[in-house]
Amino acid sequence: MGFDGVEPSQRLTKLLQSLRPGGVILFARNIDTSRQIHSLLRACQKSVSTPLFRCVDMEGGLVDRLKQAIAPAPSAADVFAGGHKKFFRRHGALIGAECSALGFNTDFAPVMDLAFVPSRSVLGSRAVSSQEKSASLYAREFLTGLRAAGVLGCGKHFPGLGEAALDTHKALPSVPKPFKLLWQQDLAPYRALHRQLTFVMVAHCAYPAVSGDSIPASLSAKWIDDILRHKIGYRGLVICDDLEMGGVLAAGSIEHAAVESLRASADMFLVCQTEENVQRAWEAVLRAAEADPEFARRVRQAAARVAAQKNKLRNLKKFSPPPTRKTVERLQRALAEFTASLPVAPAH
Numbered sequence: 001m002g003f004d005g006v007e008p009s010q011r012l013t014k015l016l017q018s019l020r021p022g023g024v025i026l027f028a029r030n031i032d033t034s035r036q037i038h039s040l041l042r043a044c045q046k047s048v049s050t051p052l053f054r055c056v057d058m059e060g061g062l063v064d065r066l067k068q069a070i071a072p073a074p075s076a077a078d079v080f081a082g083g084h085k086k087f088f089r090r091h092g093a094l095i096g097a098e099c100s101a102l103g104f105n106t107d108f109a110p111v112m113d114l115a116f117v118p119s120r121s122v123l124g125s126r127a128v129s130s131q132e133k134s135a136s137l138y139a140r141e142f143l144t145g146l147r148a149a150g151v152l153g154c155g156k157h158f159p160g161l162g163e164a165a166l167d168t169h170k171a172l173p174s175v176p177k178p179f180k181l182l183w184q185q186d187l188a189p190y191r192a193l194h195r196q197l198t199f200v201m202v203a204h205c206a207y208p209a210v211s212g213d214s215i216p217a218s219l220s221a222k223w224i225d226d227i228l229r230h231k232i233g234y235r236g237l238v239i240c241d242d243l244e245m246g247g248v249l250a251a252g253s254i255e256h257a258a259v260e261s262l263r264a265s266a267d268m269f270l271v272c273q274t275e276e277n278v279q280r281a282w283e284a285v286l287r288a289a290e291a292d293p294e295f296a297r298r299v300r301q302a303a304a305r306v307a308a309q310k311n312k313l314r315n316l317k318k319f320s321p322p323p324t325r326k327t328v329e330r331l332q333r334a335l336a337e338f339t340a341s342l343p344v345a346p347a348h
Contacts, residue, residue, distance in 0.1 A: 001025070002272035006032045008043035015275060016047035019282050022268050022306050023053030023106065027065065034069045034102055034323040041103035042319060050307075051316035053152070055106040058095050061125045063109075066098050071332040073098070074339050076111060076138065077125035081344040085141045092145025092153075094338055098331055099151045101323045105316055106152045108201060110142045112189040114162035122167045130162070132188035139189055143196055150315065155193060157203035157241060158228060159217055160186025168204040168247035172216055179210045187232070194234040198309065202228075202240050202266065204247030216248055218261055218269075225265035237309055240269040244277055255284035263295060267302040 001021045003012050006029075016024075024044045031037055041054045056065050061075020079091040092110075099107050113119065114135055115127035128138045143153040157168070159182060164173035177186075190200065202224060204216040210223070217223040218240040228234050241248070243257040251257065254271070258281035261269045271278045289296040310316055 075125035080128035088141035092142035096146040096149025096151040116162040154199035156201035172250040
C-alpha cells in the first residue's frame with residue numbers, strides 16, 4: 001500500500017495496524033531527506049508485527065525516487081550502453097546500496113520489457129534492448145548487484161510491454177502478438193531468470209491472441225497461473241502493478257481489480273495512490289472471501305505463499321543504521337564516479 005505524508009501520522013499507524021499489509025511503498029510525496037525516509041520506514045515496520053516488504057521504484061533515470069535524498073542515478077539504457085556486464089552489476093549494487101541505507105528492502109526493478117519501437121515513447125530509457133539475451137543479461141547482473149546489497153528485486157512488467165504503444169498508467173494497451181513470438185522474445189527474460197526473482201510484477205495490458213479476450217494480464221489466470229507459474233515454472237511471488245492505474249480500471253472498479261487479481265492467482269497487489277482505495281480494495285477481498293469458500297481458499301493460499309517467502313528471507317525486518325551525512329556523501333561520490341566511468345555520456 002501507498003500512503004500520504006513524510007511522517008508517520010496517527011491515521012497511518014491505525015491503518016497499518018488494522019490492515020496489516022504485506023508491504024508499503026514510498027513515492028515522491030513520502031520522500032524528503034535520507035534520515036526522514038529511514039525513520040518513516042522504521043515507524044511503518046513498528047506498526048506491523050510481521051515483516052514488511054519496504055518497497056520503492058528505483059530504476060535510475062526516468063524512475064529515480066531517491067535522486068533528491070541522495071543523487072541522480074543513471075538510467076538502465078545509459079548503463080547498458082556501457083556495453084559490459086560489470087557496469088550492469090555495479091548499477092544494481094549502487095542502487096541497492098542507496099535503498100538499503102535508507103531502509104528499503106525491496107526494489108521494484110529491473111524493467112525486463114524489450115525495447116521495441118511501439119513502446120519507445122512510453123518506456124524510453126527504462127528498457128535496455130530489443131534483444132532478449134541482452135535484456136536478460138542486464139537484468140541478471142542488476143539483480144546480482146541488488147542482492148549483494150541485501151535488497152530484493154522484481155522483474156517487470158510481465159509478460160512484456162515492449163509492443164505496447166499506450167501508457168498503462170492512463171489506458172489499457174492491447175498487444176495482438178501471437179504466443180509463439182511472445183514466448184521467443186518478451187517472455188525470454190522471465191524464462192531465463194525465473195529462479196532468481198523474488199517478485200514478478202504483472203502488467204495491465206491485454207494480449208487477445210493468447211487469452212482470447214481483452215482482460216489485462218494482471219487479472220488473467222491464463223497468464224499468471226497457466227503461463228507464469230506452470231509453463232515457465234516460476235515459484236516466487238506474483239504482484240500486480242498498481243490497481244489505481246487506468247490500464248486496469250478500464251476493466252472495472254478497484255474492488256473488482258483487487259478480487260480478480262487474487263482469483264487469477266496473484267499473491268499480492270499494489271494500491272499506491274489513495275488510502276481510501278487501499279481500504280476499499282482490502283474490504284472487497286474480505287467480503288468476497290466471506291461469501292465464496294473457493295475464493296477464501298485462494299486468499300489463504302496467497303497469504304501462505306507470502307508468509308513462506310518472508311520466513312525464508314529472514315532479515316526482512318533488519319534495518320541498517322540511520323544514514324549519516326558521511327553515508328550520503330559516500331553514496332553521492334560513488335554514483336558520480338560510476339556515471340563518469342560510463343563510456344557513453346548519460347542523456348539529460
